[in-house]
Amino acid sequence: xxxxxxxxxxxxxxxxxxxxxxxxxxxxxxxxxxxxxxxxxxxxxxxxxxxxxxxxxxxxxxxxxxxxxxxxxxxxxxxxxxxxxxxxxxxxxxxxxxxxxxxxxxxxxxxxxxxxxxxxxxxxxxxxxxxxxxxxxxxxxxxxxxxxxxxxxxxxxxxxxxxxxxxxxxxxxxxxxxxxxxxxxxxxxxxxxxxxxxxxxxxxxxxxxxxxxxxxxxxxxxxx
Numbered sequence: 349x350x351x352x353x354x355x356x357x358x359x360x361x362x363x364x365x366x367x368x369x370x371x372x373x374x375x376x377x378x379x380x381x382x383x384x385x386x387x388x389x390x391x392x393x394x395x396x397x398x399x400x401x402x403x404x405x406x407x408x409x410x411x412x413x414x415x416x417x418x419x420x421x422x423x424x425x426x427x428x429x430x431x432x433x434x435x436x437x438x439x440x441x442x443x444x445x446x447x448x449x450x451x452x453x454x455x456x457x458x459x460x461x462x463x464x465x466x467x468x469x470x471x472x473x474x475x476x477x478x479x480x481x482x483x484x485x486x487x488x489x490x491x492x493x494x495x496x497x498x499x500x501x502x503x504x505x506x507x508x509x510x511x512x513x514x515x516x517x518x519x520x521x522x523x524x525x526x527x528x529x530x531x532x533x534x535x536x537x538x539x540x541x542x543x544x545x546x547x548x549x550x551x552x553x554x555x556x557x558x559x560x561x562x563x564x565x566x567x568x569x570x571x572x
Contacts, residue, residue, distance in 0.1 A: 359386070359423035360516065363508060365408055366431075367395045370415045374423055383531055389419030401431075402503045409510035416511055426508050427517035427524075435520040436473075436495040439480070440464060444487045450479070464493055474498055494520065 362373040374387040393411050395404055440463040445453065453459035454477070457470050466473070473495040481490040505515045519527070 360425045364429040372419045391415035409507045412511040424514045425516045426513040429521045429524045434500045438493045
């Protein structure tokens with residue numbers, strides 16, 4: 349994914365596509381480098397309940413174009429939220445390594461092949477990782493592992509591009525939600541809420557519980 353710095357100072361549109369509705373938001377950054385919500389719009393989509401977004405990409409591309417017209421979203425830059433069901437999110441425990449050793453293990457694919465049992469080849473995934481804890485005492489470290497299928501990402505970006513939008517940020521929805529919590533804290537000028545341990549979202553397409561561990565969204569239980 350591309351970070352906020354790549355679109356700093358520009359307007360950006362948030363896009364979430366489900367089989368029930370399309371959600372759009374247009375935001376801009378102020379002088380304090382905070383995101384400000386300018387527009388928000390929900391466009392209902394008439395698809396069967398058991399249908400998937402990726403199986404109806406052509407129709408949803410048309411619906412997205414219509415939604416953009418109705419919402420009067422003007423920016424071509426789009427941040428896409430892909431569903432949690434399109435990602436594999438795990439915390440894995442590995443032997444304690446320095447950053448250089450960790451990077452070398454990742455480059456050879458040996459780390460993920462040993463720690464994460466994926467059904468498909470690693471080359472078919474876009475993988476993000478972050479060390480969230482190191483224990484000198486136990487000689488181990490905890491790594492946040494997030495993998496999204498490249499095919500799913502490409503299909504979502506194709507829908508976006510078919511509506512003449514330029515996808516500049518792609519994020520799994522639970523991480524986008526975590527970023528929103530961080531932004532609220534920043535705007536309110538308050539430190540991270542140490543009492544916040546979980547976020548439960550009820551949606552039309554999926555319901556899920558996001559657990560925050562050391563302020564990282566690492567576990568998601570999905571209730572369809």
